[in-house]
Amino acid sequence: MPRKSAAKKVEEPSSDDVSAQSDVEMQDQQDQQDDKMSGFKKFGSQYNVDTPDYTDSDTNPNTTANSVAGDSAPADGRRRRAEEMNMRKSMYGKKAEGLRASKEDDTIRRFRYLLGLTDLFRHFIDTNPNPRIKEILAEIDRQDAEETKKSKASKVRKGGAAAERRRKTEQEEDAELVREEKHGGHNETVFRESPGFIKGGTMRDYQVAGLNWLISLHENGISGILADEMGLGKTLQTISFIGYLRYIAGITGPHLVAVPKSTLDNWKREFAKWCPEVNVLVLQGNKDDRADLIKERLVPDSFDVCITSYEMILREKSHLKKFAWEYIIIDEAHRIKNESSSLAQMVRAFNSRSRLLITGTPLQNNLHELWALLNFLLPDVFGDSAAFDDWFSQQNADSDAIVKQLHKVLRPFLLRRVKADVEKSLLPKKEINLYVGMSDMQVQWYKKILEKDIDAVNGGAGNKESKTRLLNIVMQLRKCCNHPYLFEGAEPGPPYTTDEHLVTNAAKMVMLDKLLKRMKAQGSRVLIFSQMSRVLDIMEDYSVMRGYQYCRIDGSTAHEDRIQAIDDYNKEGSEKFLFLLTTRAGGLGINLTSADIVVLFDSDWNPQADLQAMDRAHRIGQTKQVYVFRFVTEMAIEEKVLERAAQKLRLDQLVIQQGRTQQPAKNAASKDELLTMIQHGAEAVFKSKGPVGPAADGELADDDFDAVMRRGEEMTEKLNKRYETLGLDDLQKFTSDSTYEWNGETFQPRKKEVGISWINPSKRERKEQNYGIDSYYRKTLVTGGRTENKQPRIPRAPKQITIHDYQFFPERLAELQDKETAWYRKENNLKAPLPEGPDEDLETREADQQLAQQEIDDAEPLTEEEKAEKERLIEKGFPEWNKRDFQQFLNGSAKYGRTNYEGISEEVDGKDAEEIEAYAKVFWKKYKTLDNWQKHLGVIEEGELRVRQSEEKKRLIAKKISMYRMPLQQMQIKYTVSTTNKKVYTEEEDKFLVVMLHKYGVEGDLIYEKIRDEIRESPLFRFDWFFLSRTPQEIGRRCTTLISAIVRELGDGDLKNKNGKRGYEEEETEEEEEEQPKKKTKNGVKNKQLDTVKAKGSPASATPSRASSVATNGSATKGSATKGKGKGKKK
Incomplete structure (x- = not known):
């Protein structure tokens, strides 16, 4: 039965439950009354009275103050609404109590199930300090001990195997049936094919298997992580599970689904497609829209599933935390991997029976993050992170044993499948790293970045360099590898032109240009990902130059524009060839299977982000072979970034695919690792005198392109094989020193080669300071060196004041300043500039320019008398008044009246009443010389009218009061x-x-x-x-x-x-x-x-x-x- 109809029915509690229910309802009522009365505690305490609870009768026109106090019977309408309110309180109280009872039953079933799998869980459960948990565990142990004791006693009496065949007594059978019924002994639900309540199509076999896994979790009282690889239909599996809860288990909700803002519309569409009867509420919008949704749908409980974004959970937490949720489902669950974040703490505070996490990347950095997810799912089992870490740190002696034990721990909670295992119709993606060089401009900028911090690059500064400084160098080097135009002053101009130099000055652009021409010819469509939105700006100019139609999404794209861009790209017959995306903003919740080529223009520090980006095209529904081309600048920092990413991916493979192990690598690069990345290839760059590597000279022939492709495939295969052979112990011992080894050759620089002999450092050493990303390099990253200017310097222009109309300077002052400027231009041979304006007014503007030039040619210097006159005229104006002071003067005059100088001075900052009076006298003499003086006058007169009306109102109120x-x-x-x-x-x-x-x-x-x-x-x-x-x-x-x-x-x-x-x-x-x-x-x-x-x-x-x-x-x-x-x- 839907909850709407159920809400209208009030069930009378049985006599046995009256006491328990009354306590719960009294507590609920007291909690609600405390919330409502929080704003009036001062009132109640002052007069020592109990403030009555609020009811709808307070807005009833038939209710007087006396009737509220209880002197007369309430009207029928008031009584009816009071009954409805009490019924709603009772219903919510019963829901909360029912949820608490269900959670306790789930806890018992969960502990029995987990302890039956492996006794490892006892170690984690014992660390929970909650006495109720210990009581439940002790009761389970007691019951198990009794069963064992009875079994042994029976064997002694009956003798061996005969005890197993004896008939049970009626009492034994009843007790066993009751226990099984209470603790999960009911029949399990297993689907063999796509359920009938899925309307929009047919689920695949592995998706049905995922649904059965979710159902088994629910029946055993366990929350879990659905960690299938991106593109395998985790959203559909989740929706089908909600359908099971609704149609089979009889649980209509409420459920809370927290998703990234970018996927809100997609979740809504998927519900409408697969399970249209589920009442979905999307809680999103501006403040007014959300207020309407909360009032009309959320508070009346008029929904089954509430879908909202992470931001809305934090903004509307006061409403959401009041619900007793059946399931809290979090998409892209790595958002709560930090248990100290606001979002993680808030969703933990919500009351729910069960929880489900959805993520394609269950492990991104380390095992502590994995513990944070498990703690969210099962806080009664995984309550202590220190115990979790300590348990694995004690197992270092046998790494294989750790993998097996941790695999046992996570097997009940986590389902992880990859496309290669389950989706046979989806061809595996082919990933190729394309190694390119650097153009001449890139080499020069790369050198400049290293020269600026040569002491840090050489490691000669010891421990003085901060990690922030090294990170800044790393980021600047990565920018240089992408395109030198990312630096101010690198692009030739002004005027700035969209021309071939956009391609030829960056080796990656040369490679991309050649690649896109081939992909366009063979009918493919391309996704281009980059870390930097300004790279996308360059891509847009390039696309316009080549005539490629494109769409774009980055972090600043509005939600509506994002949806429109995706729809435009995916629609039938779309002519959009390129889709430009930033890796972080475009890597989540987007289906772009209409494209079959993915270009990673640069690599993310986190390889999972790159995987997310690839899987925008490589997912269910893709019918073509997907190629992923990753651009890597050879003999530069990007090679080390790629190696570090491969190391982290190997960790994911060991931990997620084959079991669990402790963290073999750090989250973030250390100072030594950053220094290693910076030094890689630096010596070769300094020794080069021009472009280096493939595609560096601005051209790439077809044969050269094919050679780069073949070499890229070989290098990619070698890199993958290198990390495939690394085991657990290898990763634990994997340090930054080993990153110097490549293809059997050691590239680690010797100390004498790393010394200052590379490039002479600056003669003086500056004190250590904090370095900003842009300001730090602005002074140094400039093209060319300084040369002596042979031309004589133009003398400084005469000092003049800027004249504004509200400063009321005499007109003669402007004439003298214009004359002085004209003489300055004549003396220094400066021509009159062409006035700005549209092209159609060019003749008029040229005529004005000629008149101005004529004035310059006829100019004469100021006489001594005119200079003295200029100084006197300056004193007659108000140079110290600015636009803000003038606006405050207008507002003050409107508020207090034009002659209330004291009042106006309170509005104008830094001006006393005397200064206001002096200015006001001049203002009212010359106000018609101002631009828009009618508007200014209207503001003041309208304000003065309000002042008079206000005074009149006060006079009439005083008169009214004086009558009595x-x-x-x-x-x-x-x-x-x-x-x-x-x-x-x-x-x-x-x-x-x-x-x-x-x-x-x-x-x-x-x-x-x-x-x-x-x-x-x-x-x-x-x-x-x-x-x-x-x-x-x-x-x-x-x-x-x-x-x-x-x-x-x-x-x-x-x-x-x-x-x-x-x-x-x-x-x-x-x-x-x-x-x-x-x-x-x-x-x-x-x-x-x-x-x-x-x-x-x-x-x-x-x-x-x-x-x-x-x-x-x-x-x-x-x-x-x-x-x-x-x-x-x-x-």
Whole structure:
């Protein structure tokens, strides 16, 4: 039965469960009441009263303050909504209690199952300090001991094997059936083919096997990791499992699925395709959109599966953590590999029965990250990371034993399959490393980077160089290997042109250009990945130059544009040849099987990121042979980056594919390893006097290209074979020293060759400092050396001030400065520049240039009198005033009035009242000389109008208050008929608001926050929850309505009919104030009683409404009668 219908039914608890349920419900109610009352603890403690719980009756027009306090019976509508709220509380309380019971049963079944597999799990469970875990474990041991004892005793009595054949007693059989029923002795569900509830197609055999594995985890109370290789349909397997829970196990949810933002749309589409009946909620969007989704679907529990992004989990955690989730599913689970991250801590805090992790890369760096994933899945088993690490560190003597033992530990939790094993129709991808050289420009820049830090490159600085400094050098060298135009000043220009130099100045571009021409001719489509988005900028220029149509995705691409680009590339008959992607942004959750060529322009430090990128094309649905071409700059740092990646991949193979072992390699490169990478090939670069390596001279013939391809295949095969032979012990002993060995030859530089004899270092040694990525190299990475300039230097231009209209300088000053500038140009033979503008105005701009040049030719120097006059004119303006000061002056004049210099000075920073007065006098004399002076004047006059209106409002409120000796008791407010029929505030509340307006005024900061605090501190409203729960915005709207009523009553009409308009402000605010209570809900239930009052204009029952209670002391009655006569005449 769907949960919607189930939510309408309240089951009466049995007599045996009354006590337990009442305790749970009382605790739930107390927790909810504590949450609701958190904002009013000060109020309750001050008056020593118990503030009542909030119900929908507080927005009921038939409920008065006395009825809330309990003096009269609630209306039927209030009772019905209270019953619905209590029913919802009871339902959620039962859900939470049911989840707790299910989790305890799962724990017992889980421990029994795991301990039955291997006693290794006892070591990890024993480290859990939770006493309840120890009790469960002790009870399992006790039951097992009793069974063993009975079995031995039976053998003694019956003799040997006869005991095995004896009949069970009724009590023994009943006890065994109950135990099996409680602890998972039910029949297992196994699918032999694609389930019937999968509608959009047929699941493959290995996917059905994955579904059966997930079901077996669920039936044994275990959470797991679905770690199939990318492209094997992990999303479909997960959706089919949710379908099993819904249609077979009867568990409709709720389930939470956390995914990368880029895959939200894909998950939604997959659910609609494979399991369309599942009610899916995608929690995403801006703040207002999310608020609507939370109010209309999340809070009412109107969904089965909630799909959201990692960011939304952190932003909406207050709502999500209230649910009792059946399953929490995290896609790309390596996002929580750091157990200290905000996301990992938050999802651990969510209440759920089971959890499922989905990842194509279960191990990216080390075993501690693997422990973090296991800890998220089974915190009661893997609760102590130190115990996890210590257990394996004690096993160093026998590496084979570690692999076998750890394989036993992980076998129940992790399913890992690769395409080669399960997907026979998918051809294996062919990966080729293409080794290229460096162009002449690349060699020069590579040298400059090394020369800048020659002491660090040579290792002669000892321990002085910081790791950050080495990382900066590594990054700059990698940029140089990609393209020298990534450095400022490298690209020839201005003007900057898109020409062949874009290709010929980078060896990788030469190789890419040749490769793409071949791929285009054979009808292939290409994905190009790079670490750097600026490389993609160069690729875009290249694609335009060659006429290749392309799409692009990087980290700054919006979600909607990302989806559009993928759809454009994948649509039938698409003419897009290239797809340009950054490795990190484009490597997750994208299906691009319409492409069959993948180019890795550069390698990621983490080889798993490159694998993710390759599998965008090499996945289910691919019908062609996929080729992956990785560009590697030979005899440069990229060779070492590639070797390190191969080492990490070998670790993944040992740990994930064949078992588990301890970490044989560090997460990040050490200083020595970084230094090794930097030094690799450096000596050869310094010795070269031009381009080095394949494709370095800007050209690549067909024969040369074929030779590079063949050599790349051979080098790739050698590299793979080298690491395939490395075992566990080899990886443990694998240090940076061994990276000097390649193809049987040692490239480790000898100490005397690494010395300063490479390149003479700078003569002085600078102090160590922090190095930024761009600023560090900006001064050094410049083309060419400095040469002496033979031409005489042009003298400095005369000092002049920049004239702005708001500084009110005399016009004569601009004339003198122009004359001085013209003479300076004439003296130094500088021509008049051509004014900027469109090409169609070229003739006009050339004519203006000729006039300006004529002025220069006729220019004469300033006389001494003119120079003195210039200095005097400068003093007559306001050079110290800037644009910000001017804008603040306008705002201050609008806020306080044009003559309130003290008030304006509070708005203008750094200016006192005297300076404001001096400026204001000049301003009001010359304001018409300003650009847009009408706009500036309008701002001030509009502000002054508001000031006058505010003063008038304060005067009328003071007049209203002065009419009564005791305003709170005697004040009478004249309401309009529409306001009387629709308002929900009592007369006592309105009078209190008017008195507070008289106290605090009608304009200023935090006025309504202060009034709200006064309401909460006043004993008059200690039981009036409606009034106590109003927000400052709601109070402000009500105060505006009351001010309008007072102005209408006592004003002379000026405020209501200004500029021929009829009080639009009061009409608008009254409408807003009247609509607001209609939106007031409690747990999503609208106040239908209030709707009835608004529709009919009268109370819905005989009980006096909050609005009708205003008609006291004859005031409102008289007003209503008068209005009624008017209506009668109109009829």
